[in-house]
Amino acid sequence: LYMDDDLFGPAVPALSPLRIQHNSLQGFDFGNGQDGLFALKGSPAVEGTALDDDIFGTLLLPGPGMPRSVDLWPIFHTGVPNFPPYQLATGKEGNPLAAGKPFINNFLPNGGDMLRLNMAVPPTDRQDPAFSSLGIVAAAVAGLTDPQYASTADLQFIPNMDGFPNGRRLEDDVTRIELQAVSGVALAAIGLWYDDYTAGDPNPVTQDLLNVLTYSTGVEENDTTFRSGFPYVQLPWEGTGKCGGAVTQAKSMSTPTSTVKGLGINVPAVSLVAAPNPFVSSTTFTYTVNTPGQVGIYVYDMQGRLVTTLVDQDMKAGRYQVEWIGEDRPEGIYLTQVVSNGKVVQSIKSVKTK
Incomplete structure (x- = not known):
């Protein structure tokens, strides 16, 4: 809706470089409520492709007025089958429904799984000069334009094929990739090129395509570091600072001591997990000390009252466990605070149940 000048596109000027194909190859309209490729349903043109009803056509080309079932549905829900037309345009000789360069194969025809991953694709080395936060979009560009890959329709591992949404990499610019996908970059x-491309022209790299590929949300770097252990992302910023401004208290949650090479991941001084959580009578805190020194682990109730001190001593680097027996405590939420050398480095919630 917001990538279509006939609808609400002018309402968000920042999205103006992103425009969906309304006249791709002078015949296919993927605008909201249009038919996209549905006119080809049941025709010889889609026979033997993923859009054939005898293959996956009932799912990927279900009916009129649903043009994006052919791309957004597989991209974000079912995964993409390694069947024509879901192969790069390399080797297709201008026919988007023909077999091309194999690219992604992570399809689940049962309706999809939002956590699906393509584990068959080797990870791209973070030190590789080709590593890109544009994930699968960067891989597609390489497969279409880089002579190493664009000169053959053979299956090759292209750097960043493990990127979002084919995989889940912390470095990928997910918001930008999603917006590019919604604007038709996968088509x-x-x-199925953009409207300013004329069918038969040997060069499909038009201004509309460049506008999408070079689009930026304006956010080009993270506002904090990654953590070295699962779930890797930092704890959320607290809501007490100015929106978009520095939050001093939140920054104290992580005390970096070293950096994992190539990832920009800072190792926290102490990291802690609790299991089981929720718990009935007791829970065990497993914690890793990366920075030797004074370590404190304190349990508070939701009124901020100290319930118990589990650890308060000098500790060497290593992995430790401590059990909290809370069977005499009332049901509810408890906050466990981890302190390293006088600074709070982590806070987690534990839930006591019956």
């Missing part, structure tokens, strides 16, 4: 990658 272009398989040969």
Whole structure:
């Protein structure tokens, strides 16, 4: 809706470089409520492709007025099958429905799984000069334009094929990739080019395509570091600071001591997990000390009252466990605070149940 000048596109000027194909190859309209490729349903053109009803056509080309079932549905829900037309335009000789360069194969025809991952794709080395936060979009561009990959329709591992949404990499610019996908970049990658391309022209790299590929949300770097252990992302910023401004208290949650090479991941001084959580009578805190020194682990109730001190001593680097027996405590939420050398480095909630 917001990538279509006939609808609400002018309402968000920042999205103006992103415009969906309304006249791809002078015949296919993927605008909201249009038919996209549905006119081809049941025709010889889609026979033997993923859009054939005898294959996956009932799912990927279900009916009129649903043009994006052919791309957004597989991209974000079911995964993408390694069948024409879901192959790069390399080798298709201008026919988007023909077989091209194999690219992604992570399809689940049962309706999808939002946590699906393509574990068959080797990870791209973070030190590789080709590593890109644009994930699968960067891989598609390489497969279409880089002579190493664009000169053959053979299956090759292209750097960043493990990127979002084919995989889950912390470094990927997920918001930007999603916006590019909604604006039709995957359709272009398989040969359904943007409206300013004329069918038969040898060069599909038009201004509309460049506008999408070079689009930026304006956010080009993270506002904090990654953590070295699961779930890797930092604790959320507290809501007490100015929106968009520095929050001093939140920054104290992580005390970096070293950096994991190539990832920009700072190792916290102490990291802690609790299991089981929720718990009935007791829970065990497993914690890793990365920075030797004074370590404190304190349990508070939700009124901020100290319930118990589990650890308060000098400790060497290593992995430790401590059990909290809370069977005499009332049901509710408890906050466990981890302190390293006088600074709070982590806070987690534990739930006491019956």
